[in-house]
Amino acid sequence: xxxxxxxxxxxxxxxxxxxxxxxxxxxxxxxxxxxxxxxxxxxxxxxxxxxxxxxxxxxxxxxxxxxxxxxxxxxxxxxxxxxxxxxxxxxxxxxxxxxxxxxxxxxxxxxxxxxxxxx
Amino acid sequence: xxxxxxxxxxxxxxxxxxxxxxxxxxxxxxxxxxxxxxxxxxxxxxxxxxxxxxxxxxxxxxxxxxxxxxxxxxxxxxxxxxxxxxxxxxxxxxxxxxxxxxxxxxxxxxxxxxxxxxxxxxxxxxxxxxxxxxxxxxxx
Numbered sequence: 490x491x492x493x494x495x496x497x498x499x500x501x502x503x504x505x506x507x508x509x510x511x512x513x514x515x516x517x518x519x520x521x522x523x524x525x526x527x528x529x530x531x532x533x534x535x536x537x538x539x540x541x542x543x544x545x546x547x548x549x550x551x552x553x554x555x556x557x558x559x560x561x562x563x564x565x566x567x568x569x570x571x572x573x574x575x576x577x578x579x580x581x582x583x584x585x586x587x588x589x590x591x592x593x594x595x596x597x598x599x600x601x602x603x604x605x606x607x608x
Numbered sequence: 609x610x611x612x613x614x615x616x617x618x619x620x621x622x623x624x625x626x627x628x629x630x631x632x633x634x635x636x637x638x639x640x641x642x643x644x645x646x647x648x649x650x651x652x653x654x655x656x657x658x659x660x661x662x663x664x665x666x667x668x669x670x671x672x673x674x675x676x677x678x679x680x681x682x683x684x685x686x687x688x689x690x691x692x693x694x695x696x697x698x699x700x701x702x703x704x705x706x707x708x709x710x711x712x713x714x715x716x717x718x719x720x721x722x723x724x725x726x727x728x729x730x731x732x733x734x735x736x737x738x739x740x741x742x743x744x745x746x747x748x
Contacts, residue, residue, distance in 0.1 A: 522710075
């Protein structure tokens, strides 16, 4: 699925990374706990979260994630947006709640399968 | 080996916002060395979890990374409160983090287990009241 489709499905707006909306994503992960996110490696992945601090961007960067969706109308800080731009991560914002946002992506074929700890 | 590369990072314990900076720098350095992306990811995540731990539990510390021909060795040393029961701390889900730390997205009790799982070997030396040194080995 392309990031542009994720955007459409979640009625999301683009905060940064407009140039990368054509990139493909193959899995997704929804959590507000970053250590849970860090436990599963997925390639070309989307992170859905309601957490807003710079560690969300760093976590995605460490995981080589390509897109972060902020759910529940959360807005990242200018500092976070700057970090995301430096790392080439697309930031999207949606007013959907976590459950609904994950459900919509899952139902459209974006699975959550990851490889635990990547070894 | 004389060709080993060494990196040193000071981890500031008073600034949660900048936590992870050393891991970002390490990741960039490993990329420049042209290592396999999966190896880079494992080393970066293990280091990041260690860095976060030093910030939230120990008031910061020092990270030293040595890259040899076949291994990335990461040594994370702090002078924090130490770990009373290492076996308990290694259990997934066990955490002594405060509610404040949890509200920041950490303290799910996955830090040490993740560090172990992403590395090929992990050593922990800890003395309550004196500090903790964790050494991670990631094979290249």
